[in-house]
Amino acid sequence: MAERRAILFDLDDTLYPLERFVMSGFRAVAAAVEARWRVPRAAALETLVSAVASSRGRELQVLAQRHDLPAAAVPELVDVIRLHVPDLRLPELSLSVLGALRRDWRLGLVTNGRPDIQARKVRALGVHRLVDAVVYAHAVGNGAGKPDAAPFLEACRQLGVAAEATVFVGDDPDCDVAGAHAVGMKTIWLPARVAPQSARPAEQADVIVASLADVPAAATRLLAPEWRAHVA
Numbered sequence: 001m002a003e004r005r006a007i008l009f010d011l012d013d014t015l016y017p018l019e020r021f022v023m024s025g026f027r028a029v030a031a032a033v034e035a036r037w038r039v040p041r042a043a044a045l046e047t048l049v050s051a052v053a054s055s056r057g058r059e060l061q062v063l064a065q066r067h068d069l070p071a072a073a074v075p076e077l078v079d080v081i082r083l084h085v086p087d088l089r090l091p092e093l094s095l096s097v098l099g100a101l102r103r104d105w106r107l108g109l110v111t112n113g114r115p116d117i118q119a120r121k122v123r124a125l126g127v128h129r130l131v132d133a134v135v136y137a138h139a140v141g142n143g144a145g146k147p148d149a150a151p152f153l154e155a156c157r158q159l160g161v162a163a164e165a166t167v168f169v170g171d172d173p174d175c176d177v178a179g180a181h182a183v184g185m186k187t188i189w190l191p192a193r194v195a196p197q198s199a200r201p202a203e204q205a206d207v208i209v210a211s212l213a214d215v216p217a218a219a220t221r222l223l224a225p226e227w228r229a230h231v232a
């Protein structure tokens, strides 16, 4: 009989540090800038990395300004990041936790962000081989993404598991925790190591964990196997 419990995971800053994707994109941009405009790649990379602290979200503009790139460079470099094959590896801890959980749970991924970019991350990390369903949240329902109910319910549909028998694990208090709570899932909040200044506690979290390593025990407490007896 199919397992009737599921754990769903967010991707960025839950299963791997998003910063690694950002760095991977910066390396691709630095290589492109060297090839196209003869700016030494190390200098371009240094500009990008230092711009993270001073001008987060505007790193490419800073790069263009500092190295006298033409105005058209920024949209071109946005495409370089979007289309590059990310140089990413899933952290050992994520690998071992997903491997262990898969024996007793159905597993899924529900990720926000442009579906084409997220799909490249998923392939690079190999996550698709470790879970039973991958949902690109902006590709379902009206395309609003998490915290909209549609992507959560789509994952349940693909896994054949009720929302009430599902635990959601994510770093974002609104998109992950509040969104999953609203459709009746149990929630585990795993605050990102680098929390934005505006981060607030996830009030709807059933459990707060400090590490992915704590997820199997927490999920089992939230949805013990005996749970099945009550709904049979």
Ligand SMILES: [Mg+2]
Pocket: 010, 011, 012, 013, 014, 170, 171, 172
């Ligand atoms: Mg996240």
